[in-house]
Amino acid sequence: MKKNLLVCFILCSALITESWAQGRTVSGKIVSQDDGEGLPGVNVVLKGTTSGTVSDIDGMYKIDVETEDAVLLFSSIGFLSQERIVGTKSVIDLEMAADVQQLSEVVVTAIGIEREARELGYAISGVKAADLVVARETNIINSLQGKVTGVSITQSSGNLGGSTKITVRGVSSLSGRNNPLWVVDGVPINNQQNQGGDANRITGNRDFANGAAIINPDDVESINVLKGASATALYGSRAAAGVIVVTTKRGKAGPGGGPSVSINSSVRFDNIFKSPDYQNQYAGGDFMKYDSSATSQNFGPRIVGQPVNKSITHDPVALQAFPGNEDDFYETGTTLINNFAISDADERSDYRLSLTSLNQTGILPGAQLDRLTASFNAGFKHSDKLKSRFTAQYIRTVSEGTGVAGANDPNIIGPAFFVRTTDFRDYLPWIDESGNQINTVTNDDNNPYWIQNENKNDREDDRFLGNFELTFTPIENLNITSRVGYDFDVDERLITNRVGTRQVLTGDFENAVIQRRQLNIDILGHYQLKLTDDLDLSILGGWNFNRRVFSREVIASTDQSIPELFLPSNSLVSNPDRDFSEQKLFGAYGEAVLSYRDWLTLTLTGRNDWSSTLPLGSNSYFYPSISAAWVFTDALGISGNFLSYGKLRASWAQVGNDAGPYLLDFTFLPRTVASGQYGLDLSFPYDGRLGFRKTNTIPNQELIPEEQTTIEFGLDLQLWDGRVGLDIAYFNSKNKNQILQTPIPESTGFGFRTLNVGQVSQEGIEIALDADIIDAGDFRWNAIVNFSHVESTVDELIEGTERIVIASAFSSVQLVAVPGKEFQLFGFDYQRDEATGRPLIDPTNGRRIPGEAKTFGSVFPDYTMGLINTFLLL
Secondary structure, eight states, rough: OOHHHHHHHHHHHHHHHHHHHHHHEEEEEETTTTTTBTTTOEEEETTTSSOOOOTTSSSEEEEEOOOOEEEEEETTEEEEEEEEEEEEBOOOOEEBBBBBTTTEEEEEOOGGOEEEGGGGGSSSEEEEEHHHTTOOSSSSGGGTTTTSEEEEEEEOOTTOOEEEEEEEEEEEOTSSSSOEEETTTTEEEEBOOOOOOEEEEEEEEEEBBBBGGGGGGGEEEEEEOSSSHHHHGGGGGGOOOOOEEEEOOOOOOTTTTEEOHHHHHHHHEEEOOOOOOOOOOOOEEETTEEEEETTOOOSSOOHHHHHHHHOOOOOEOOOOOTTTGGGGOOEEEEEEEEEEEEEEEEESSSEEEEEEEEEEOOSTTTOOOOOOOOOOEEEEOOOSEEEEEEEEEEEEEEEEEEESSSSSSTTTTTTTTTTTTTTGGGGGGOOOTOBBBBBOSSSSOOHHHHHHHOOOOOEEEEEEEEEEEEEEOOSSEEEEEEEEEEEEEEEEEEEEEEETTTTBBEEEEEEEEEEEEEEEEEEEEEEEEEEESEEEEEEEEEEEHHHHHEEEEEEEEESSTTOOOOOOOGGGEEEEEEEEEEEEEEEEEEEEEEETTTTTTEEEEEEEEETSSOGGSSSSSEHHHHHHEHHHHHTOOOSSEEEEEEEEEEEEEEEEOOOOOOOOOOOOEEEEEEEOTTTOEESSSTTBBEEEOOSSSOTTTTTOOOOEEEEEEEEEETTTTTTTEEEEEEEEEEESSSSSEEEOOOTTTOEEEEEEEEEEEEEEEEEEEEEEEEEEEEEEEEEEEEEEEEEEEEEOOOOSOOOEEEEEGGGOOEOOOTTTTOOEEEEEEEOTTTTOBBOOBBBBSSSOOEEEEEEEEEEOOEEEEEEEEEEEEE
């Protein structure tokens, strides 16, 4: 009997041992220590591996373990991390305490690496998903307005689907290359803007948005803005103007397990916020005489009700002004956004599928935009050593009625927008039964409703963003990641002027297909090592390849035989054209992070780039950085209700810019049309001969990359148990060897010469204050105030040059770079009376007398501020 029992015991022991070898499941519930509610999104990881899962909406989790000595690590932003030894337990429940000092806050930094905020020796600002969808924007950049210190956002006018300009810590480049790099899930994407038409202020252009406008806020988990050179140095020469890191949402399980479904909708109405302050005392005309055909001049007589013939209708009426007549033309725009998302997750896999539709009408008549976004994000743990993730987004944008800007291209600004005696209701209708334009002020101008409703600017844009990532863990604490990303954009446009349009009576159209392709490959290794009980070392090394291709194929046709049949065969003249550019970048980078007792961290980075746009002798360049973070409250043992957390940080770094493509050699290209300010109406082949065009810029075979060196100091404080947060930063940077096309005398046969010229310095301070003003039970009032002051000064230019024109407009208005000053607005003032300071008037025409050319001061603001209040009822 005893022998049989011994055999059974041995067999049972073997079965137990075998069951552990095959693994078993540990489950439990994670709740908040404050209120006992389940905590969703808590990371549960087997310590020393990359295997893990996340808790569902009720705080429930499941994870496979293989040995009794396995340790589970529980972590979540805003809570203190905890560890639990599994032992023989199959159920492990946990209470997590809030980390009021936010010592374990995790942020996404360069190359998609997650790090704790307390380790960072440089400035980084974040915006979470909830802040992006409070008031949904059609351009995600607008959602950052006022939320991030040091970030300046300039929106275009009310044009539907218009672009938005974003700069980080001011302007550092004379060449205009001041756009930050956009990175989505670790992969750079295109944020360039492809203007429509001939893309200049004379012949006109259309604003068709910047590339990052297609990012869907409903799919974004967080946005981190990397502002300092130390923060961006790992991205090398593409990150001189900062980096915006976007992390998209991943799958989460629903309540009680199973798929989670979310549906949301929003509606918005848009109206003109502010118009110019027009006068309503003087009528249209000139020399104090009324002119019913005046379209832009209000130099007629004072309006006192005198009898006149009305503009457009020519009916006899009493002269009167129509205050706010432009409001009769603009409409109320509407924006509808609907999102559907389904997701799920367990310990081995997760997925999220999202569909979003955006339907918008603009404030301009006939303007509308429709965008469909489909996104998919899935991750799978193949084994304890191998996991993968795949993300894909398809975005289709269709728009029409985009407003035209420019002097010669027929646009809605031309006809009578500034004459106060014009009644816009008289423009209706704009077309008769035969398709002719009617109700215009004169026979030389266009009806604005004709421009908007008949001259459509149709656009169909298809964008694909794809990303595949594979992570291999051959040994404990070593991860090897390969990441491939692809950004493909096909932008088709049909820009038309219908037959009967004044200035283009026989009609014309332009059919353009614009493609942008970007391939990005990263292979990197990340190793974490505990040197001693107090000293930790993290090492990262990687290789990067980036290829960007741009192409534009255009057919421009004029003199149509049949109205609204926009085919080359329906036009007397059709001219094809094609633009193409390609550039490549290779990079090798590394990072070492040394941490002492988790309160002193030293970070070293280095990156070497090889650019295809620079000469062979100068196309290899190295960018280093060093930063340090000291949590002095931990180091000095400071604790208390008033000062609960304090960190000092300092950094030094170099980044820079390479050149644009094809600046090293002369180019001599065939042309299909001879162009000029007012058009030459000449196409090639002409008389059996081809036409060629030379570059207007003298190239430079000795170009070197721009180099920006930055130092930064910062202070982070948490006061009154974390209810008040204060972040202060000071930075100083110098950007030298600027690559610029400088003007030269036209007598040389050229207009510009490419040079490394000058230096621009930036100095600034940033202050961010985050405070829970009221935190009383079910009600919470949080306020965020940020302040930024940046001075961008031109230190020097090329020897013998007093100023360089950066941009110019009509009436001799220029944006110029002057040594010792910020970018200046340059133009002509009026002559003024010395006693009163009032402008002097020319008695022959009643207009002001121009004076001498002068600068009117800096084009940059003295400071920018943001104030955000959030009220929560829990």
